[in-house]
Ligand SMILES: Cc1ncc(C[n+]2csc(CCOP(=O)(O)OP(=O)(O)O)c2C)c(N)n1
């Protein structure tokens with residue numbers, strides 16, 4: 001997935017002189033997760049460069065550049081460090097178009113690794129996507145595999161609105177289905193690792209069916225898509241797994257079509273449960289599919305605690321917990 | 333406008349990258365003892381030279397010279413030397429343990445030991461220090477049990493942080509050591525608040541805060557200086573300039589155009605730039621700033637000029653972004669070697685004693701290691717899983733109780 005993201009950035013730098021990349025350690029070094037590796041060398045010092053450790057400054061500068069007419073792509077080294085930029089994102093990037101009645105807008109893309117599974121403790125594991133889906137004016141994207149990561153990132157960069165692009169860091173170097181005792185698998189064995197060269201787009205606002213099934217719909221994104229697939233296998237349930245890919249704007253049509261077919265719905269995310277994006281999904285499913293539902297909607301999420309170092313796998317909502325929810329929903 | 337200059341974007345770059353020759357000659361340090369020691373009631377503007385120069389006490393011969401010589405007795409110096417050596421031995425072992433898979437992460441402060449160890453001995457422990465992850469030397473200098481530090485690093489059943497934090501995020505209120513945050517710079521304005529509270533209560537205690545060169549770019553750094561200036565807070569604001577912030581050289585924090593200490597002048601705060609590898613200079617500057625704070629004269633900014641000889645962390649490989657021989661060629665030397673030389677020059681130390689002490693600190697760390705590893709390393713032993721749900725709030729609300737029950741713990 002790292003190479004796919006790198007390729008998306010490479011393609012866009014080559015295609016559009018108005019695209020530029022900056023962030024902490026992304027220039028010469030190529031980023032702490034290597035996503036921008038080689039880009040400075042290939043495209044030049046002013047196309048991909050390091051930034052001061054100031055997330056608020058990084059986003060603010062990107063807004064200014066966006067207002068000028070550039071398409072900045074900035075990296076926040078870990079989503080856990082995005083909060084100093086929150087005001088610039090919420091009050092500024094999200095509302096610039098609205099408050100100026102279209103006079104100004106800022107087409108920036110904010111890439112940031114998120115999520116757990118790497119023993120990173122509370123400052124390298126968080127999933128703060130709901131803090132952004134709650135904000136009118138921001139789009140929020142979460143890829144789950146290399147093919148989508150590249151196509152979605154290109155779509156995000158080409159989009160004229162500010163896009164939050166959350167990269168599941170546990171998926172950077174291989175699919176991870178939550179069975180943490182199993183040997184790590186590389187992406188190369190996965191069908192979605194087939195990444196076309198050059199420019200292509202996976203449109204924002206379109207979900208994918210990761211597994212077609214008849215009995216229950218699982219709504220997931222990012223790492224949890226793989227966990228959901230593993231859980232369905234573990235529980236031996238014919239689940240339909242929907243990979244949302246974009247949280248805002250959401251592909252409600254695909255969700256409704258699936259739940260109307262299956263009559264059951266389990267929602268999973270790594271983020272803390274209370275006011276998580278799952279709450280929004282549950283409300284929508286209830287509003288749109290109430291008469292098709294044969295069981296209460298279930299949510300499997302991170303516990304409402306900070307992400308703890310020693311309890312990584314008790315915290316992480318792995319396939320066992322998701323399978324339990326599937327069985328409960330099937331029994332209801 | 334027809335003749336207007338075409339603008340171009342400036343992006344700074346360090347002098348040397350891997351493969352390039354290292355030339356620190358432009359950094360040739362000024363002689364020790366050159367700068368005067370101003371009265372503690374000094375006006376910020378009158379510390380201009382101190383903010384742009386370099387306060388040094390130890391000269392190349394290992395003698396302590398000039399007005400900043402803190403005239404410490406040999407016992408304190410030997411204590412400082414021992415603390416620095418113990419810190420280095422501790423770092424070496426824990427780095428190795430991470431490499432052996434016994435924990436997830438570790439960070440060394442190699443080459444920067446004087447910064448934390450001298451301050452720890454210059455200040456009483458009822459002052460409150462707001463550290464970064466690179467001031468472990470402060471705990472070690474104050475004889476915080478090594479085994480407890482290790483228990484934390486291993487997240488084992490005896491971890492003082494109860495398995496909740498990544499390694500090296502110590503907390504030790506009784507040692508005047510605030511809980512370390514992983515979010516850079518946040519502690520800097522908090523220290524100012526602690527100092528304001530002390531002033532508000534008519535207390536006599538002061539606060540001291542640390543921040544890395546790279547982290548001075550955060551808004552929190554500037555807010556700290558503003559608040560410290562506005563409320564004349566009794567706080568020492570230390571910037572540890574170890575030249576690097578992961579792969580970013582100090583130029584990305586604006587050091588190409590000025591010094592970090594000089595930032596303080598703009599806020600009206602007396603500011604010092606200190607040879608951070610000179611134990612005596614760090615001690616003296618800390619004492620001076622503490623005197624000022626205790627006399628109700630307000631805050632001081634101190635830049636400690638040093639070099640991060642180690643990788644940023646166990647996740648880092650510095651050979652990818654800086655020449656490997658930089659550390660060795662660092663013109664300010666090594667803090668342990670320099671203090672050792674001074675003690676020997678004073679006739680208070682010897683090569684033989686140094687060797688013996690080196691063995692002793694390694695043995696002390698090894699013994700603590702055995703004790704901690706007997707409790708367990710990461711994954712072998714840990715606090716009870718139900719502690720995951722505790723201390724989120726003072727009292728556990730119903731929803732956390734329900735979640736704990738759902739997990740079955
Ligand atoms: C708010 C925030 N942004 C980014 C990071 C990631 N990060 C951890 S350490 C570090 C470099 C810090 O450099 P510096 O302040 O110079 O301290 P040093 O590590 O050199 O002691 C970065 C960017 C973080 N921990 N917090």
Ligand SMILES: [Mg+2]
Pocket residue numbers: 544545546572573574575576577578640
């Ligand atoms: Mg630094």
